[in-house]
Amino acid sequence: MTEKLIGREYECGELERCLESDRSELIIVYGRRRIGKTFLIEQYFEKHFDFWFVGVRGLTTKNQLRRFAKVLKEYSGISSYHFSDWFDAFDALQDYLEHLPADRKRIVFIDEMPWMDSGRSNFVVALENFWNGWAMSRENVMMIATGSATSWMRDKLVGNKGGLHARVTCQLHLAPFTLRETEKYLENRGMFWDRYQILQSYMLLGGVPYYYSILAPEKSLMQNIDLLCFRPDGKLRIEFDELYNALFSNADYYIDTVKVLSAHKSGLTFQEIAKEIKLEGGKLTRVLKNLERCDFIERWSQYGNKKRQEILRLTDFYTLFYYKFIKSNNTKDEQWWSNNFDSQSVTSWMGVSFELVCLRHHNQIKKALGISGMATSVSTWHCKPNEKEQTPGAQIDMIIERADRMIHLCEMKFSEGVYHISQDYEKKLRERMGLFKYLTANKKSLVHTFITTYGVANGKHKSIVHSEVTMDDLFNS
Known part of the structure; x- marks a missing residue:
């Protein structure tokens, strides 16, 4: 295992346990976009996989299968594959894996698995057939599936009512870094900020590893915020739409929900949210469940009144910062943060954000x-x-x-x-x-x-x- 990993001690321990077990293991790794799921698996296994495939968002089943055939050809050395459906694809994967040494775990890594399940592809049924009909009984197969679409991972794999019911042997939910993990990550990048600066950065970036990876080490925190958030092409200025659209179908429902919650720092009850966005109960329940699974919102009980509904708070720091300062900013000032850092609006935001850091x-x-x-x-x-x-x-x-x-x-x-x-x-x-x-x-x-x-x-x-x-x-x- 590489030394580049910061934190994730529990997750690494679970991967080691699965690697050394005497049974086949079906592992799922999920969490919000940019949280480091792929990085964790790549670094832990040092990219040594018997098969590694990455699903591509928006591709048809035909094109996904074409890519799968190309990748399998590179691993197996067989001249060509032609798959009519996912049953053919998994049959070919099985044939390839059967010819590998049987005295070790055969490691299959499928990244962004939800994107492979397009249209009426029967992907999940074919996966069930592959796992139940062959892999599980071999005792030496380790399949790792990751996906940012947490609702798909939880519903189609963990909560599967068909052939994959109770077949997932290990599920890893990657949460944002804590402050200490963030400090270690920055030090690993040669950024030795004091804790006050790290705390301020957390108020915007919220412990999401990718957001820290795009910071320029030679620039100050203020300069980085200007560069990423207030330039027209700033990566965190254009991140918002991609973030929600990549995670959720019908993303508008999710955006409407977080927008309403962003205006209420203390949170709202289910009924209060429903009243604001006028979304029927069943759909809103699903939206809130999926946002919670992705660490965008948190559910808090209200003290002393069991009958009173729980409070739902928006806890994604980037989303809160986006609505507070980025979306509404039309000044064209590319150094807006540096020029307004001492303003009352920023001071007030820091007070509210610090409360959220403490809650986390x-x-x-x-x-x-x-x-x-x-x-x-x-x-x-x-x-x-x-x-x-x-x-x-x-x-x-x-x-x-x-x-x-x-x-x-x-x-x-x-x-x-x-x-x-x-x-x-x-x-x-x-x-x-x-x-x-x-x-x-x-x-x-x-x-x-x-x-x-x-x-x-x-x-x-x-x-x-x-x-x-x-x-x-x-x-x-």
Whole structure:
């Protein structure tokens, strides 16, 4: 295995387990576009495959088969193949594999498998026939399938109701990098940014490896953002449409959904989303499920009310940045970011994005609090103003409830230096804690936990702080 891989320790461990097992293995690797699925498999196996084929988006079945025949010819050395359907193609693959040494795993890598299933191709049925009728019984075949179209991978392979039912032996979902993995990746590229800069970059790029791979090491973060996002040909300026159209059929439904969610930082319920985009329940359920599978949105429970629906938040940092600054920018200023970095709109965006970074790193927060080994639940809470009861509206974006009956009410604050708590803010927090205790009828111990970049400044109003987590703690994976 190459040393180029950053993170992915669990995934590499699973691949090693499958490689050394005494049975045939059907492995699927899925995750959002640009997350590094192909890179993981290429690097782990150092590109040593017995057969390697890449599906091409938009090709007809006839042309996919033609390409498959060409690639198989290169591996087998047979002069030519002519396939009328995928049954013919897999039969030929079987014949080729049977002639390979039987004392090791025969490794087949099919990249972007969903794109091979075009029209009425019967691709999945032919794959079922190949796996059940031959490969599974040979005990030494290892087929790895990847795909960005996560819904296809989950529905057609993992959730298959036919011949592939329960045949997938290993499924790997690649998530975005954590802050620590991002730091290691940048160091591997010779980019030794401080953690404050890495944190800012995460607010835009969200731990997606490809986005970091296109950064220019010799340029500053600001220069890179200008280059990628505000030039007419910037790679992240033109990325948006390709991202959603490559992942989803009927991409407009998905774009409408993330657009609505981008305008509501605290998220919306299912009914609220349905009301905004006017999409029938069944279709919206599928859209939200697929967005969640691809790590574009996250589902959060609302504290203290089991009847109340979960909150759905847009958590894809690139999509949020696109709607906030790229799509609406018509100034033609190719250095817009450098010229507006200190503006109120950017400062406000950083505050909101830092909250999202903290939500994604809740495991690191629990570790910093010394409760990673304890049973906990993480949720959100908000209440609307009630004139009848004369109670104001309030919101807490992250609540960590512990098994020992203590509850952390988390405050997430991004700042260039230590964070100063004012008298008014302390008063607001105490009133909100009281409101939370009253409305949830809570008898557990409530404490305020501050998550900041550089800590909370000492002063008489710091007494409200029970525990602190800093930016450095978020980097402890």
